[in-house]
Amino acid sequence: MPTQFSEIASLYDELMDGVPYVGWIAYLRNLFEEHHLEPIKVLDLACGTGNVTELLLAVGYQVTGVDIAPDMIAAARRKAQEKRLLIDYFVQDAAEMELPDKDYDLCVSLFDSMNYITEPERLQLAFKQVYAHLLDEGAFIFDINSEFALKNHFFDQQNFDTEEALRYDWKSEYFPDTRLCKISMKFEYANPQTGEKRNFDEEHLQFAYRDSEIRAMLIEAGFPKIRDYQAYSLKPPGRAADRIFYVAQK
Numbered sequence: 001m002p003t004q005f006s007e008i009a010s011l012y013d014e015l016m017d018g019v020p021y022v023g024w025i026a027y028l029r030n031l032f033e034e035h036h037l038e039p040i041k042v043l044d045l046a047c048g049t050g051n052v053t054e055l056l057l058a059v060g061y062q063v064t065g066v067d068i069a070p071d072m073i074a075a076a077r078r079k080a081q082e083k084r085l086l087i088d089y090f091v092q093d094a095a096e097m098e099l100p101d102k103d104y105d106l107c108v109s110l111f112d113s114m115n116y117i118t119e120p121e122r123l124q125l126a127f128k129q130v131y132a133h134l135l136d137e138g139a140f141i142f143d144i145n146s147e148f149a150l151k152n153h154f155f156d157q158q159n160f161d162t163e164e165a166l167r168y169d170w171k172s173e174y175f176p177d178t179r180l181c182k183i184s185m186k187f188e189y190a191n192p193q194t195g196e197k198r199n200f201d202e203e204h205l206q207f208a209y210r211d212s213e214i215r216a217m218l219i220e221a222g223f224p225k226i227r228d229y230q231a232y233s234l235k236p237p238g239r240a241a242d243r244i245f246y247v248a249q250k
Contacts, residue, residue, distance in 0.1 A: 004116070005048070007200045009071035011189060012049050014166050024110060025055050027232050027245075028141065034234055035227070035247055037139055039105035045094055045130065045142075046113030050076030053087055056108075064104075065089045066097060095125035102133045109142040112243070115150075115206035118180060120213065127221035131250065140223065140248045143231060147208035149242035150174050150181040165190050179208040211237075214246060223248035 008015065032039065040062060044053040047065035049072050056063045065087060067073050073091045080087045090099060094109075094117065107130045117123040130140050145154070151174050158169035167190075172183045183204040190197050211228065218226050229235065231243035 004202060004204050005069040006071050006202070008185075008187065008202055009049065009069065009075050011166055011187075012072065012075065013051065015168070016051065019051075021051050021055055023232075024052065025059065028108065029059075030234070031141055031229075031245070031247055035139065035249065037106065039139075041101075041104050041106075043099075043104040043107040043130075043133060045097075045107055045109040046111075046116070047076060047089070048072045048111070050079055050087065050089065052108070052110055053089075054079070054083070054085060057085060057087060063087055064099065064101070066092050066094070066099070068093050094129060095122040097126070097129040097133065099133060103135055104133050105135055105138055107134060107138070107140045107142075109140075112143060112145040112206065114142050115145050115181075115209065116204070118205050118207040120207070120209075120217070123207075123209070124217045124220060127217050127223070131222045134250055136250060138250050140218075141245065143243055143245045144209055144214070145206060146237070146241050146244055147179065147210060148240055150179075150206060150208045151176075154242050155181070155183045160188075165192050174208075181206045181208065211244070218246070218248045223250060225249040 042056050042061045042063050044063055044065045047053045047067050050065050053063050053065040065076055070091050073089050076089050117126055153172050155170055155172040160167050160169055167188045169186045170183055172181055174181045185202045188199050215226055227247045228237055229245045230237045230241050231245055237244045
């Protein structure tokens, strides 16, 4: 299977160019206000190339980034060095995370990163490791793709009918028996400077976690207070919610 977040790492920021990162940060801060959170030190788990990490730094938080993909962290470190940003980045598996500091006020994990932990026992370990890295009043905010979204091919998209330098075609297949969703990704990149074309594939897997499972694992990890929200709102998720945010507090 092609490695996840490997060859795409150098082009990831271009791929995500249309993502309203500022809006995601604004929504996070709405959740902070709703839950009376005043974080200072923030851990960005599954931080990718550091786009959210950098924005959190820009609005005044002390930040650390962690991701399992070495190529993504390499890109994040390169950007931080070029911009002279004081951000520590670590290549670590969330289920085995062991950072030098364990005094974070908040851990965030965005863009359905928890779905990529496809073994429930590993997700349980990841929740326990997050708990261990938080202060007594700390909180964990993350989002997941719902089973509804994965069943209904919300991943499917393509832009091969455009003139974009980076073109892609994503097709997903959901397997109800295992609750795994396989996303087959084809990419074509035409270098704007040289015109040289490069084609590559990646295959991603996500697991469809259910609310009862997420809550049970968070409680087992030590989080007694759990709220969930329809993405980008303060409303509870509906049956057709595609993305769900969780706020778990110690």
